[in-house]
Amino acid sequence: MDEQLSVSVEVPRVGLRAQTANFLRAMWAVVWKDLAAEWRSRELLTGMLVFALLVILIFNFALELDAKARASVTSGVLWVTFAFAGTLGLNRSMAAEKDRGCLDGLLLAPVDRSAIYFGKAIGNLIFMLIVELVVLPVYSVLYNTNLFSPGLLLVILLGSVGYVAVGTLLSTMAVQARTRDILLPILLFPLVLPVLIAAVKASGGILQSVPWEEVQVWINLLVVYDVIFVSIAFMFFDYVVEE
Amino acid sequence: MEAKPRWLNVLDILTAIFFVAAVLLVFVYTPMERTMGQVQKVFYFHVATAWVGMLGFLVAAIAGVSYLVKGERKYDIIGLAAVEISLVFFFVAIVMGSIWARPIWNTWWTWDPRLTTATIVELIYAAYIMLRQGIEDPDRRARFGAVYAILGFISVPLTFISIRMLRTIHPVVIGSSDPSAEGSFNMSPKMRVAFFFSLFTFSMFFADLLWHRVRMGKLAAKVEELRLKVSA
Numbered sequence: 001m002d003e004q005l006s007v008s009v010e011v012p013r014v015g016l017r018a019q020t021a022n023f024l025r026a027m028w029a030v031v032w033k034d035l036a037a038e039w040r041s042r043e044l045l046t047g048m049l050v051f052a053l054l055v056i057l058i059f060n061f062a063l064e065l066d067a068k069a070r071a072s073v074t075s076g077v078l079w080v081t082f083a084f085a086g087t088l089g090l091n092r093s094m095a096a097e098k099d100r101g102c103l104d105g106l107l108l109a110p111v112d113r114s115a116i117y118f119g120k121a122i123g124n125l126i127f128m129l130i131v132e133l134v135v136l137p138v139y140s141v142l143y144n145t146n147l148f149s150p151g152l153l154l155v156i157l158l159g160s161v162g163y164v165a166v167g168t169l170l171s172t173m174a175v176q177a178r179t180r181d182i183l184l185p186i187l188l189f190p191l192v193l194p195v196l197i198a199a200v201k202a203s204g205g206i207l208q209s210v211p212w213e214e215v216q217v218w219i220n221l222l223v224v225y226d227v228i229f230v231s232i233a234f235m236f237f238d239y240v241v242e243e
Numbered sequence: 244m245e246a247k248p249r250w251l252n253v254l255d256i257l258t259a260i261f262f263v264a265a266v267l268l269v270f271v272y273t274p275m276e277r278t279m280g281q282v283q284k285v286f287y288f289h290v291a292t293a294w295v296g297m298l299g300f301l302v303a304a305i306a307g308v309s310y311l312v313k314g315e316r317k318y319d320i321i322g323l324a325a326v327e328i329s330l331v332f333f334f335v336a337i338v339m340g341s342i343w344a345r346p347i348w349n350t351w352w353t354w355d356p357r358l359t360t361a362t363i364v365e366l367i368y369a370a371y372i373m374l375r376q377g378i379e380d381p382d383r384r385a386r387f388g389a390v391y392a393i394l395g396f397i398s399v400p401l402t403f404i405s406i407r408m409l410r411t412i413h414p415v416v417i418g419s420s421d422p423s424a425e426g427s428f429n430m431s432p433k434m435r436v437a438f439f440f441s442l443f444t445f446s447m448f449f450a451d452l453l454w455h456r457v458r459m460g461k462l463a464a465k466v467e468e469l470r471l472k473v474s475a
Binding site (some may be wrong): 126169170173174176177178180182183186187190191193194197201205217218221224225228229232236239240242 | 311397
């Protein structure tokens, strides 16, 4: 009797741990698949990188980025570049799944759907961070500044997490629509506006070395947005891939 | 086809009567505001249309949740109806605000939190309509619409807060009063009567339009069904 009782208590706990392990394994499998595919084709990252550099080049002519103007617009230029390059990557990463029927394969796998969501989101986040880590030194060299500060890196990480969390969910919707290429930015930009505002303000504050308290307000907003939208995307991904 | 419900007729007529009454209240009953004069009258309808706009987006978000939970087609129809109506009302609110802002702020437009957020709300729901147009499968269209309506509704307060952290000059007539706001005023009792009356009238107007639009949506769904049956 005693033994039975202990067993019946033990089972769900082991089940939970096994479930977590399964979840993580499935998630990393998706991330790994994306990274391996990218390593072999190098389609997505080259596209995003070249595009990001082109955007900076265009800004150079459009805004006359002399030393005085740069101090105030650098953060804006950076985030516009990240946002544009980001949509390119998000669209491509999901379109590749859809076109070759990989998405159906993934959905057939006996794993939690949210593991697929987090796998794709982490993959997209890695691509976006790589692009950002290339753009920062290039911008620093081209305009003779130093953009590497721990604060700015934190803001870029937080901003990218919020951007990718919503972007992965919306790109899953967009690729299933007829007008998919033009749809993603239209769906995404109005929703991630708080991220972009907060990230531009926080990066600008850090680059102009204003007191930390003024920057912290924006970082708090970024954290709030990230928490809210990661959990919402987690809740809704099931409805978006359901057949 | 089912006949037009009697209560809908009643609501139509009541809304029309209340609307005329609201216009009379605003133009005849309320006193002239001392500093702003005639143009202040736009306030009664400006706030009422903006209120209907937000109400519709709330209805769409609730309908979205209900659709995802229950999966019944009628919630999708309600959600689309609410967004369509609110899109128009919100646009009217923005235009009326501009008409008021020209003499008071000396500009048609300024990038104030409320104005900017209003624009973004319009863009979010325009994107909602575009998303729906891009999808043929009715079930998928309904699911995506529901998800996007909820996401949009949640992001709007965050957008507002983030823009509000910059500066505002929009007057807040109800609740807190900010001395730096330009064009603010205190409502007299008569103004308050007209204000709440027009709020109520516009809410009724919204309910009436929503009912009509939902009826139309149901008919459209039936037509779509019949067409599939004929072509199959």
